[in-house]
Amino acid sequence: MSPKSLKLLLPPVSPAASGTLYEQLVAGLKQAIGDGRLTPGEALPSFRQLAEEMLVSVITVKRAYEELEREEIIYRRQGLGTFVAEGGANRSREAKLEKARKLLNEAAREAAEAGLKPSEIRSLFLETLND
C-alpha cells in the first residue's frame, strides 16, 4: 500500500507558528498519531515525498522523523519505508502529556514569581480551563 498524502492531514508548517519548522512537523505528526488519524503500522511518506508535500527541505523532514524514531513513535525498515509504531499513539500522547506537564510547571513558576498564592494559581488554572 502506498503511503497516503499527509499534506492536509498535518497543520501547515509556517514561520509564523511557534517553534522551528522541524519542531512544528514533529508536533503535527505526534498530533496525527496521537488522535489516531495515522494508525499503527500505517506507512508514512518518504522524507523526500513529505518534504515536497509540506514545502520544506528534505533535511527538516529527516530530522523530524529521526526525533520521532528516537521516541519510538515511528520506526524505519530498511528498504521498506517508515511506519507508525505499535503503541505509537500512546507514546505520542505520553510525550504530549510530558510537554503539558512541563509547561504547566513553568506557568506555575511564573505565577508564583508574580506573587500569586497557590490557591490563586489553582483558580487561575481553572479559569483557563473554562475558557
Place this chain on the structure above:
Amino acid sequence: MKHLILNFMRRWWWMYVLIAFFSAGSAYLRIPTLLGTFALICMQLDAQRGFFRALRPLPLSNKEQSNALWIIAVPLTPLLAVIPFTIGALASRAKPLITHSYNLPFQCALQAWLTLGYCALGFMLFMFLLNRRPVTFREILQQAFAGALWGTVFAGPQLQILVSNLPKAPSGILPWHWVLFSVVPIFVLGSFLAAPNIVHCKLQRNTGGTTNSQIKTDHKNNLHGLTGLPLFLVTLIGQILGIILLITVVQHGIWSLTTRGLEKAPLAAIRNTVMMVTVSMLLCTRCADLLNLRSLRILPIRTGALVALLAIIPVIGGISSAFLMNRSNTFLSLPSATELEFGGIVIGFGTFLLALNFQASGGWRIAVLMLAATAAPATLAAGISLHILLAGASVLGLLGYCGLYYGLKRSHSFYQSRQMFGIDPNNPMSA
C-alpha cells in the same frame, strides 16, 4: 535647464573633443564634410539607458526639459563644431597642405548653417526611434523606417555626395543649394516644436509594455517546427540577410533620389568600400547584440564550434556583399575576383569587429566603433590597393577569430549583458 545641458556635456566630454578634433582636421585638410551630429547619437544612447525616465522625477517643467534637450541636440552642436572648424580653416590658410580656393567666412557660415539643419532633421527622426525592441507590426515598421533614415542621415554615401557638391564660394551657389539652405529654418522650427513630444516618446519603459501572463490562457501550441541548431542558423542567417536587404533597398532609393538619374543607380548602393565596411560593422554589432552569449554558452557545444557559429555573421555578410556588389545587377551571376576580394575584406574586418564588440563594453565601445568607421574611408581615400586591404583584413580576421576563441574561454566581459552599444534595456543601470 542649465544643469541639464552642463551635465550632458560633462558626461560626453570626450565626444565633444572628438567632434572638435574631426571638425578642425577636416577643415585643415579641406575635406568637405558635415560633422556634429554625435550629440544625437549620445542622446539616443542616453534614451536606451533610461536617462529620460531618470529625468522625470526632477523638479523641472516639461518645457524646461524639452528646451534643454533641443538646445543640446540642435543649436549647441553646430555652435561648438564651428569654432574648431574655423581654427582648422585658419590653420589651413596659414600653412596650407592642399591648395585650392577657399572662402573662409563663407565655408564657416555654410558649415554652421547646414550642420544646424542636419541636427534639426536628426532630432526630429530621433522622436520615432524606439528605445527598446519593437513588438507590434506598427512598431517594427516605424523602427525599420526611422532606423534606416537615421542610419542614412549619419552614415551613407549620399551624405558624401551631398557635401562634395556643396558650393566652394558664394558665386558657386546653384538653385538647389538655395532650396537646401531655405529648408534649414523649417527643420529648426519643426524640431523645436517637436521637442516636448520627444520627451514624451522617450519616456516609454525600456522593457516595453508588459503583458499579464496570469490572465492569459492561450494554449495555442506553436512548438512544432525547427528546433535547436537548425532553428538557430535559419534565424541568424535570416536576420543578417534581412538587415542587408533593408539597407540595400533604402540606399538604392536614396541614391536614385539624390543623384536624380545623373548616375545609374546600381542595384546595391553598398558597392563602395565605405558602405561595405559600414554594413559589416552594423551586422557585427546588431546581430551580436541580439545573440545572448550566455544562453549559447550553457548549451552543450564545444568552444570551437561556438566560435564557428559566431563567425557565420561576418561570413554571410561578406558573401552577400560580394553578390550584391555585382555590377551586372543580377543576383544570379557569380561575383568577379574584385568583388570576391571586397567580400573577403568584409569577412576579415567583420570577424575582427565581432571579437572587439564582445570584448569592449561601456563607453569605449562606441569610440572603437567610431574609429573603425573613420578608418574605412581613410584607407580608401589613401588609395591603398585592394590586395593590401585584403591582406590587412585577413590578418585582422585571423586575430578576430583567435580573439573570439580565447574570449569565449577566458573573458568575463563576453558574458556581460548588453544590447545595442553595450546597453541592456532590461537593466539600464548596468550600462
Place this chain on the structure above:
Amino acid sequence: MNTQPAIEISGLEKRYPKFTLGPLNLSVPKGSIYGLIGPNGAGKTTLIDLIFGMGAPHAGTIKVCGFDHTTDEVALKNHAGYFGPDLSYVVWGDVGRAIRFVKGFRPTWDDAYCQHLLETLGIATSEKIATLSFGGRTKLGLLLALAWKPQVLILDEPTTGLDAHSKQAVFSELLAIVRDEERTVLISSHQLSDLERFTDHVGILHKGRLLAEGATAELVERHMQVEFTCERTVLENVPGLTIAEHNENRCRAILDTDLCSLEILEQHGACEVRSQPLTLEELFLVLTK
C-alpha cells in the same frame, strides 16, 4: 548508490583587479538543495559563471557529476542546467521559439513536463518575450533550465522578481526534483527566509571566501545570539564569538557553540548573559558585516 558529490570545487581561484574569488573548496552532495548566500559582490555569480566556462579560473578545478569543466565541457553542459538573470532569449521573439531552440540541444527534453511548467508558472508559448515582465522572463529562463530534467541544476538568483505564487511553484518544483535522490540543485539567492526553509545545505560566501558551510538547520542552531555585559577588549579574541554591536560595556554577539559556550563566555568575564536562537538571516547579517 554512488556517493560522488554532484558538484566538487577545489582550490578554485579567480583574480580580478579589485576582487579575488577563493581559494574556494565546495562540495555539493547529490540529492540535496544547496543554497549559496552572500552579499552583493561576494562572488556568487562569478563562481557560477566559472562552472559554465564563462571566464577561466586562475587555479583549481570544478567537477560537475564527475566531469571537469574544461576538459569535458560538453559532457558537463549535458548534465547541468543553468539559469541566471542575465540570460536573455528576447532574440527568439516568442516563448515557443525559445523553447524550440533550447529543446533541439537537449535530448532529454520532456514535453509533458514542459507543458506542466508552462501551466504552473503561467506563461503561454505564444507570448512575445519582449513584452514579458521581468518576472515573466525569469519564469521562461527557469522553464528552459528545468524542462530537460538535468542531473544538476544551477540557479543564479532564480526568485528575484517572482511573485509569491510563482516563488512557491518554483520551490515546489525544486523539491520534486530532489525527490529521486539522484538530482541536485545549487541555488544562489538573497531571499534568506526561503533558503532557510527549502535548502538542505548552505554556504555563506563573503568577499570571495566561504565563511561558513553546513546543513542549514545545524548551521543555524549551532549559533546563538548572546547579549552580555563585559569589557569588550577582553572578549575581542574569543574563538567562536563574533561581536555584532556594542555600546559601552553592553555587547550583542553571535556565538558558535561548536567553538565556544556560555560557560567559556562567563569565564572570560561576561556577566548578565542572555541568549536566544537566531534565524539564518540574522546569522548572515552578523557574519558578513
